Amino acid sequence: MKRRAALLALLALSACNLEPHLDRPQPLVPPSWPAGDAYLRQNEASLPSVSYRDIFKDPNLQAIIDQALANNQDLREALANVAAARATYRVQRADLFPQVNGTAGATDRHTPQSGDTLSGAGSGTGSTGTGSTGTGTTGTGSTGTGTSVSSSGSRTYTTYQLQAGATSWELDLFGRVRSLTRSALDLYLSQEATARGARLTLVAEIANAYLQLASDRSLLAIALDTQKSALDSVRLTQARLDGGVAPRTDLRQAQTVLATAQADTANVTTLVAQDRNALELLVGARVADALLPPSIEAVDGMLGELPAGLDSTILLRRPDVVQTEYELRAANARIGAARAAFLPRISLTGLAGLSSTALSSLFTGGAFTWTVAPSATLPIFDGGVNSGNLAYAKAQRDLYLATYQKAIQTAFREVADALARRGTIDAQIQADQLNLTAAQDTYTLDTARYRNGIDPYLNALVAQRTLYDARRTLASARLTRAQNLVALYQTLGGDALLADLPDTPGARRDLEAGGQRLTDPAR
Structure with a gap:
């Protein structure tokens, strides 16, 4: 009975936990987004999870993203770090259990x-x-x-x-090993959030590279079209000069437009090649020509809008915010381990087996032997090591708390900036479209008047340059709108299709346990 009572007392002590209580810190950001002329009006509701397929509806872009998720080396590096963090957690978790070894001789x-x-x-x-x-x-x-x-x-x-038997197994009466295990689990989960962030960033970078290539292809088409038009103007002006109708200044002015278009054609041709190289680097493989976008106009209408209803608390699911929260929880758990270092550490060594002078009698009842040897270690003087470790653990907790709040504030600013751009880009594109229509009509009229000898070539020249700039400006505005949707997708985070680790049952159990602890107010 005394032995049972002692065992129950040890089990009761083993439930001790010296970690300070930690609730999820209150985000130091407004509960709603800024309001004003630059922002879209939106009601306050939780944003449902979206996937990149909901935003990037272009099947060619989806195929490129899928290819990148399989081949990108940065993503493989991030997943390798997740696997390493999980292995480290398993090593630390093993200290909770006695290591039993068998010997024969x-x-x-x-x-x-x-x-x-x-x-x-x-x-x-x-x-x-x-x-x-x-x-x-x-x-x-x-x-x-x-x-x-x-x-x-x-x-x-x-x-x-x-x-x-087991040798020197710590009974963990004051939760030192459990605190270290929780810290290792939180670090593993933070590394998994880092990998999700890497995948989210990769998808956004691929979408931006794809859109940049589409925009540069549009600019190349505009430059080639302008080059062809300018070449026709040069030929017409040369003929008028040869006929004594036009002065040499008209020819030189026409040649300046042609030269500008030719220079832009050469430059944008280089940019298109570099855009493809950047895209293939992200993908980690060659991208088929059939998957490349023909122009920004062709893909501008294939980007979906995020669901209406944005609440600033949605930032808590961003991978970088989740990462810093788990790092904060890991630092808090290490405080419990540092506190437990001040208390006695009890270890148990136990052996049980068979011993005999003959193999024939080794497995008889009389050959059974056992040994139990508990030991206790109490720190008396350590020169301030334990006090220093505790102070360091608390300082690390404060550091990660500040990092967590800063991550939320940075996320809030990024989303607010993206919303500000989203609230005005449509009006800008509408104005640019009106400008292009007017410039096209002006160029048509001035060219006709010049051909009929009514106006000098200078009017047609100015109209041609204005049309060229208007076309380029509209293409740039379309790119800005498309990249703004990518920015909103990335800054809000939470892609449902990017949340999975490599399929291992143990990893999934750890993540589920970690997710429960993350949302549990008691943690």
Whole structure:
């Protein structure tokens, strides 16, 4: 009964937890987004999870993203870090359980025969192995171990053993090992959030590279079209000059437009090639020509809007915010381990097995042996090591708390900036479209008046340059609108299709446990 009571007392002590209580810190940001002329009006509601397929509806872009998720080396590096963090957690978690080892062996011990030993006086040997003072040469009375005697009178003792036991297993009465295990789990989960952030960033970078390539292809088409138009103007002006109708200044002015278009064509051709190289670097493989976008106009209408209803608390699911929260929880758990270092550390060594002088009797009831050896260590003087470790753990907790709040504030600013751009870009594109229509009409009229000899070439030249700039400006505005949707998708985070780790049951159980702890107010 006393042993049972002592065991129950140890189990009760093992429930101790010296970690300070930690609730999820209140985000130091407004509960809603800024309001004003630059922002879209939206009601306050939780934003449902979206996937990149909901935003990037272009099947070619989806195929490129899928290819990148399989081949990108940065993503593989991030997943390798997740696997390493999970392995580290498993190593730390193993300290919660005793490590049981089994041993088997046989021992031969040879001793010379002395005169006193032959007489058996006080030596503990006997002829039958049953007495402590008996005489004889075939056994030991104290252990019953069999012997053999050589012709010279020396003895050989043989013992067979089969044992299993745990050595120096810490009972963790004050939660030191459990705190370290929780810290390792939180670090593992923070690394998984980092990997999700890497995947989210990769998808956004691929979408932006795809859109940039589409925009540059549009600019290349505009430059080639302008080059062709300018070449026609040069030929017309040259003919008028040869006929004595136009001055040489008209020809030179037409040639400036042609030269500008030719220079832009060469430059944008380089940009298109570089855009493709950047896209293929992100993908980690060659991208088929059929998957490349023809122009920004072709993909501008294939981007979806995020669901209406944005609440600033949605930032708590961003991978970088989740990462810093788990790092904060890991630092808080290490405070519990640092506190437990001031208290006694109790270890237990236990062995149980079989021991016999003959293999035939090794598995009999009388061969069973066991040993239990508890030990306790109490720090008396450590020169301030434990106090320093505790102060360091608390400072780390404060550091990660500040990092967590800063991550939320940065996320709030990024989303607010993206919303500000989203609230005005449509009006800008509408104005640019009106400008392009007017510039196109002006160029048509001025060119006709020049061909009919009504106006000088200068009017047609200005109209042509204005049309060229208007087309480029509208293409740039379309790119800005498309990239703004990508920015909103990335800054809000939470892509449902990017949340999975490599499919391992153990990893999934750890993540589910971590997710419960993340949302549990008691944690």
